[in-house]
Amino acid sequence: MKEQILASLKRLHIEEYIINITSYQSAQMFFVKKSLDCKRAENTITYNVNVYRTFDKDGKEMKGNSSVYVYNGMTDAEIDASLSRAYLAASFVCNPAYDPMECTENKFIIMESNLFDHTLEECCEETSKALFAEDNRKDVFINSAEVFAYEINVEIISSTGIDSGYVKRYVSGEFVAQCKEPQDVETYKDFRYNDLDCESLKSKVRKTLEYTLERAKATEAPKAGKYRVIISDSYVNDVFSYYSGRAQAGYIYAGYSTFEVGQNVQALNEEGEFADIKGDKVSMTLVPTEPLSNEGIWQKECELLDNGVLKTYYGGLRFSRYLGIEPTGFFGCVNVAPGTMSVEDMKKQPYLWVVNFSDFQLDDFTGHFGGEIRLAFLYDGEKVTPVTGGSINGSIIDSQTNMHFSKEIQKSADFVGPYAMCFEDVPVAGV
């Protein structure tokens, strides 16, 4: 099929293109209580072709592109028709011209992982065993779970000579913990590991089962008001997406973001003025989870913020070219430097520690963050009470000059950084 696509591009005189060939092998298991409800296997492949066309419009050089999928079993005539249509469509896409991604080095990388020591079926089975290993209590148990083991093989070929690729494996999934007494509650968690990391998964399951037990005891929502709010686990990662979102070349080019390199962006308030940072300063690095982007960019770590100061913009080819910066591609993992305060120190003053939201969201345009509280621990200065219900409704722009990060860290496939963080005076809608 690859040769058919290349021959078609040649026949059609399409001079600039990039082809992404992705094949997927997977083994999947779906559990309901202590039963395997369904198992699945997969062997699929996709061919995506992005064609570019440079042309003049009103005396300006423009470049358009359009992408299509080509499928196994297509005849040469069908491929020609599909690519011709895409090439014609590209002539209606009037973006200022930019240079293509040049080829710097061609190689094929096997991403390091102990998952390659096993078959995909074994990876799926071993992960399932780790997941159920902690499911041995009567008061709280795994209600249901899904486990996936993937091998993804990516090959990228471009008109500029790129002919590279990589193969990676990972295991992922989700599970729901349930506790029936004193009230029937559940907790949802997902996971993803690039190695067969049974101990991390067991620990995650154990912690989730414990929180679910606590949630079963929580009956009341916190009173409405402003709280010193602590969040932990994956919700911490979500907060930092404000900075990575606003530092994207696409946001800068469009004027959605006023972040400037060299500026202390953590100190920017809603009026666009700089305030004093009383809390911890943000230092974060973007880390690629694939060696090669779908535009053929070899990816490497990118230091984004140092003590609140923006070090660089980042992004895909087009907007990076427009801004005159090196294209970096996008990143699947964020590293954030821990703070100086321990979680125990954070808990010395009254707090509302939310350990489980129904869905925590941060909008990087508005800076608003919030979510409904599934389980939180409320410390009023005297005693700790589990609470449930109500919602937090905060703003990172208001909070960022006075937030603290724990010195304890957490590690997952998409985040390495503080385990917990703390905000002052966050509005909470309760009873």
Next chain:
Amino acid sequence: MKVKESEYLKLKKSILKKLLDKLLARYEYASILANDSKSTNYRVSKTGTNISEDGTLSERGFCVKVYDNGKAAEYSFSAIEDDTVDAVFDEITKRLDTLGKTLPEGVTAFSFDGVEDEKLYINESTEYEVDPEEKGDNNIIDLLTRISEKGRAYDEKIIDCSVAFSYQKYSKMFLSRNKDLTQNVMWSCGYIVAMAKDGEEIQNGYKPVSMLGGIEVLDTLESKLEDACKTAIELLSAEQMIPGEYDCICEPDVTGMIVHEAFGHGVEMDMFVKDRAQAQEFIGKQVASELITMHDGACTIPQVATYFFDDEGVLAHDTIIIDKGILKTGICDAQSAMHLGVAGTGNGRRQDTTRKAYTRMTNTIFEAGTSKVEDMIASVKYGFLLCQASSGMEDPKNWGIQLMVDIAREIKDGKLTGKIFSPIVLTGYVPDLLKSISMISDSIEAGGTGYCGKGYKEWVKVSDGGPYIKARIRLG
């Protein structure tokens, strides 16, 4: 015009039947779902123009489902030719035989008693007026560009106006021992997002359109531009909501989000199988005001989730879930129906042929009532008109509500004051909210520009909506 059947699937049918015969000789049940789907996204904004085929919605693929001594297993693949049938069959049996040989301690494979496979033949198509492919990419981009440029010129505070159109045209074929089903469907949708900026704050006004059909969906999009721009600018001066419980009037899109997120997910019966839905205990009981009648179904209304049969070969239904406040039933995929000993409702849907089928909503609505919207607003002493639903999350186990809307317009003594609050989080207990509904407007609106996930994955196209409703809601 009727959507045409895929030539590709027609060509593959005899090959797939050969594979099916081999599978039926090996397993007590086997089916094959084949999908030939094309979806293109068009978007114009200040940052540029984009035409791209949608990677999630476009595919040519196949999914085999078998029951092997009662145990369910599936295999997804993307290529088969006349001379590779044996090789594909060997790969299927080898991979499925190997997987699940070793299970976690205490876990066993569930065995089903038998699979219903009634004799059925269907070859149906939905209708459209203008095929986007015939309209031409240039004409689509010209229209979107005109709207986008007009939006950007509306006010100096508008920093961008993104205008988009997308469509999906698909043919699906479902083959089993007794079923030979083909359907050809096309839906289209579009939206305007106007973005306004003041200092570091960015707000947006969002106006969508969607329908079962073709490019004709864009006929009404431009008329929504001014509203989108005004909303974005208004939001820049929005105040923060004082948390509390208020009388609220919900616009149809907010009603739709309540129908879908707050209640609909709770009646997906795969959640009953897992003992994860409180709704199971409320069948036959009052869960809402007697003004409320709720439907879900691929043939409930013609919208983006309309089809003739689901991804497990079960005919589309119009299921009445709540009838005058009483919870009647849930919705169901085929395997969950087998677990529960009930009939499937045609709600077994896959994101694509590489994914498992789950119970999924389709077109989910509340029926209309008799009130006039102006009378509903006039009835509120102090409260809010809730507009522009932005996101929601289900909680079938506890029926907790987490919905977010962008705008709450203040109502005082029956009149809108012009003051707005944002963002707004709706919380509370679903039956409390539904039972508090005291007025319902006399017509419904439904739409579906977004996608529905199962948890955080498995995206399928859905629509939702209903009338304006008046309810008591906790806002934060």
